[in-house]
Amino acid sequence: MCNPNFKQLITGVALLCGIITQTLAADLNLLNKNQTYPVGSGNKITYTIQNVSGADMKNFYLSNSLNSPSLPYTVSGLGQVYQATAKIDSATTCPLSLHGAQVFTNGASCQVVINPGTINALGVFSLNVATSYNYVDVNGVAQHKPLSANASKVVIVPSQLYVFGDGFSDISNINLASRYVTLWDTDFANDLGLSITPAMSGGTIYAETGATATTSTGPYYDLAFLMSAFMATHPVADPNALYIIWMGGADLVHYAAPGVPAPNPYESVTVPATNNIMTAVANLQALGAKHIAVINLGNIGILPRLGGSADNLFSALSANFNMYLAQDMTNLNAANPSLPPIDTVDLTPAINNLFTGYQSCGFVNINYPCTALSPNAYCIATSQASAIVPFNHPTLCNGSNIGLSPTAYFFYSPQDPSSAGHKYLSIAIENQLYPGLNSEP
Numbered sequence: 001m002c003n004p005n006f007k008q009l010i011t012g013v014a015l016l017c018g019i020i021t022q023t024l025a026a027d028l029n030l031l032n033k034n035q036t037y038p039v040g041s042g043n044k045i046t047y048t049i050q051n052v053s054g055a056d057m058k059n060f061y062l063s064n065s066l067n068s069p070s071l072p073y074t075v076s077g078l079g080q081v082y083q084a085t086a087k088i089d090s091a092t093t094c095p096l097s098l099h100g101a102q103v104f105t106n107g108a109s110c111q112v113v114i115n116p117g118t119i120n121a122l123g124v125f126s127l128n129v130a131t132s133y134n135y136v137d138v139n140g141v142a143q144h145k146p147l148s149a150n151a152s153k154v155v156i157v158p159s160q161l162y163v164f165g166d167g168f169s170d171i172s173n174i175n176l177a178s179r180y181v182t183l184w185d186t187d188f189a190n191d192l193g194l195s196i197t198p199a200m201s202g203g204t205i206y207a208e209t210g211a212t213a214t215t216s217t218g219p220y221y222d223l224a225f226l227m228s229a230f231m232a233t234h235p236v237a238d239p240n241a242l243y244i245i246w247m248g249g250a251d252l253v254h255y256a257a258p259g260v261p262a263p264n265p266y267e268s269v270t271v272p273a274t275n276n277i278m279t280a281v282a283n284l285q286a287l288g289a290k291h292i293a294v295i296n297l298g299n300i301g302i303l304p305r306l307g308g309s310a311d312n313l314f315s316a317l318s319a320n321f322n323m324y325l326a327q328d329m330t331n332l333n334a335a336n337p338s339l340p341p342i343d344t345v346d347l348t349p350a351i352n353n354l355f356t357g358y359q360s361c362g363f364v365n366i367n368y369p370c371t372a373l374s375p376n377a378y379c380i381a382t383s384q385a386s387a388i389v390p391f392n393h394p395t396l397c398n399g400s401n402i403g404l405s406p407t408a409y410f411f412y413s414p415q416d417p418s419s420a421g422h423k424y425l426s427i428a429i430e431n432q433l434y435p436g437l438n439s440e441p
Contacts, residue, residue, distance in 0.1 A: 027051075027052070027053045027143075027145060028049055028050065028051060028052065028053070028133065029049070029050040029052050030047060030048070030049055030050075030152070031047070031048040031049070031050055031109070032046075032047060032048055033047065033152045033153065034152075034153050034154075034155075035152075035153075035154045035155070036154065036155050036156075036157045036192070036193050037116075037119065037125060037154045037155070037156045037157070038156075038157055038158075038159060038240070039119060039120060039121070039122055039156050039157065039158055039159065039240045039291070040118055040119070040120050040239070040240045041118070041240075042117060042118040044089055044113050044114065044115045045086075045113070045114045045115075045116065045127070045152075045154055046111050046112070046113050046114075047111065047112045047113075047114065047152065048109050048110070048111055049094060049109065049110055049111070049112060050107070050108070050109040051104050051105065051106050051107060051108050051109070052106075052107070053106060053137075054106060055106050055137065055138040056103040056104065056105050056106050056138075057103060057104040057106075057135035057136070057137070058103050058135065058136040059134070059135060059136045059142075060103070060104035060133065060134070060135035060136075061133065061134055061135070070085035070086060070087050071085060071086045071087075071088070071114065071127060072084075072085060072127075073085070073086055073116060073125055073126060073127040074125075074126050075119060075121045075123045075124070075125050075126075075156060076123045076124055076126075076435045076436065077121065077122050077123020077124055077156070077433055077434045077435060078121065078122045078123055078242075078291055078293060078340070078341075078343045078433055079340070079341040079342070079343045080121045080123065080340070080341070081123075082121070084116070084119075085116075086114050086115060086116035086117070086127060087114070087115050087116075087117075088112065088113070088114060088115075089113035089114065089115045091113050092110075092111060092112050092113050093110050093111045094110035094111060094112045104135065114127065119156055120290070121156065121340075122156055122157070122158055122242060122291050122433070122434075123156055123433075123434055123435070124153060124154070124155055124156070124434055124435060124436040124437055125153070125154035125155070125156050126152070126153060126154075126436070127152045127153075127154060132144060132145060132146050133145060153436065155192065155193075155434065155437060157192045157193055157194065158192070158194070158240055158241050158242035158291060159238055159240040159241050160194065160204050160238060160240075160241040160242070161185070161188070161189050161192070161194050161196055161204060161241070161242050161244070162204045162205075162206065162230070162241055162242070162243045162244070163185050163196075163204070163205045163206065163207055163243075163244045163245075163246065164206045164207065164223060164226050164227065164230070164243075164244070164245045164246075164247065164280065165185075165205075165206075165207035165211070165244075165245070165246040165247055166207060166208065166209065166210065166211045166212070166246075166247055166249055166250045167207075167208075167209035167210060167211075167250070167415075167416065168183070168184065168207075168246065168249065168416075168417075168422075168425075169183060169184070169185050169205060169207035169246055170183070170198075170205075170207040170208055170209045170211075171183055171185065171186060171196065171197070171198055171205050171207070172198040172200060172201075172205075172207075172208075174208070174209060180412070181412050181416065181417070181418060181419045181422060182419040182422060182423070183422050184417075184422040184423070184425045184426040184429065185205060185207075185244075185426075187422060187423050187426035188426045188429060188430060191426070191430060191437065191438075192434075199226075199229065199230070204241075206226040206227075206229060206230055207226075208220065208221040208226065210250055211223065211225075211226060211247065211250060212247070212248075212250045212251045212254075212273075213247040213248045213250075213251050213272075213273035213274070213276045213277055214251050214269070214272045214273050214276060215276075220250070222276075223245075223247050223276050223277065223280055224276065224280075227280050227283055231283065231287065234287065235287070236287060236288050237284055237287035237288045237289040238288075238289075239288050239289065239290045239291075240290070240291075241289070241291065242291045242292075242293070243284050243289050243291065243292045243293070244292075244293050244294070244295065245277055245280055245281065245292075245293075245294045245295070246294070246295035247273070247277060248270075248273045248274070248277070248296075248297055248321050248325070249297055249300050251269055251270075251273045252269065252270075252297070252300060252314060252317045252318065252321065253300070253303075253305070253306065253314075253415070255269075255313070255314075255317070256305060256306055256314070262313055263317070266316065266317055266320040267320065267324070269317070270317065270320045270321040270324055271324055273321065274321060274324040274325045274327075274328050275328065277294060277325065277328070278328040278329070278331075278332055281294065281329070281332060281342055282332065285336065285339055290339070290340050291340060292340075292342045292343070293342065293343040293344070293345055293433055294325060294329060294342065294343075294344050294345070295344075295345040295347060295429060296318075296321065296322040296325050296326070296344065296345065296346055296347060296348070297318040297321050297322060297347070298318065298322075298346075298347030298348050298350065298351035299314075299315050299318045299319070299347075299348060299351045299352070300314050300315075300317075300318050301313075301314040301315035301318060302351055302354060302355070302366065303411075303414065303415050304367065304368060304369055304411055304414040304415070305414035305415040306415075308366070308367050310352070310355040318348075319348075322346070322348065325344065326344055326346075329342045329344045343432070343433060345428075345429050345432045345433065346432070347425065347428055347429075349428075350424070350425065350428035354366050354410065354424075358410065361424060362408055362420070363408050363409065363410050363420070363421075364408065364409065365409045365410065365411075366409075366410040366411065368409070368411070369409065369411040369412055369413045369414050369416075369418075408420040409421075410424070
């Protein structure tokens, strides 16, 4: 089945409570409950509570956790899950205790300011804003009602997003696909409230189409070159940034060329590639990077160019690569217990979901691309058996259509996912690095 969290991040106002008396149809709204909190910033988080009861609340006060000196919260993401506390700031304007003639007027709002201190972990911050509140309703009856069990979700975002990768991450115009397709790293950055630009334009995306993890012998860049370019302008890494390395696919695609025999053994190509990724991670750590993730290949056998199969040479090469990448990151974490752990994103389950039930993920086709980059690339549309589509044609699977539709194609070209395909991959990555990002608190 497709991951049920495959959807856009839900934001906005949510009604937390239902009918509380026959007179009042609703009571309180907690506004702006989905927020961002820059990692390490120590910023305060402000929640707005609004009276929507249809009447003034007499003797209104918030109780339990809001009247206690601290609130529990958890942070989950990038290999870390821990519990801590946050304090209610003294500058709060909410009527924590009202007596006598004082009321919380219908339609009025108040604020609760939470100070969690400095959070140095990236992830999703789940905070219990309030457990209950008391007031006297319009009939003079005392009410004691819950506000929310887990009333808030704060996404703890990095200062910047750095990506080292190949054509899957290359957002420059040199990458023909990125002219018509929204790539995963753009979606990922948008969901975190960040913006990204290519490194060649002074940005943070060090990704080049065709770039390999091993030393390049052809016209393309390799990971060592991309890292050298980064290190030349970053003698010290931003400790609050997120660094992602997703490479290795171009190393394996090389063996799809006519007349090129399969590597024997597989380790002759996979081990040098994963070792170079481990070296790049170690270099980032030496520069001061604290939040690092690597993404494995899942199963690149799904690419139409490589046969579009769950069980072929490239499936086997992917599995071998993934195994050694996981081992290398485990060893690196063990060798540096004082550093934040490196997170390894496993895309294999997400890719397997496509093979076993792509329709439930919103796609109608994972076997053919929507563009004609070769005589064998056809777009199989619902209205016709087959039709060659021009490269820049605004089909359902490219252009500005970044969401899923009932007639979405996963692939834009024989080797490039469509915007919908990239969105699927972005959500799969988010679900592992930011558990809960795509769900309502």
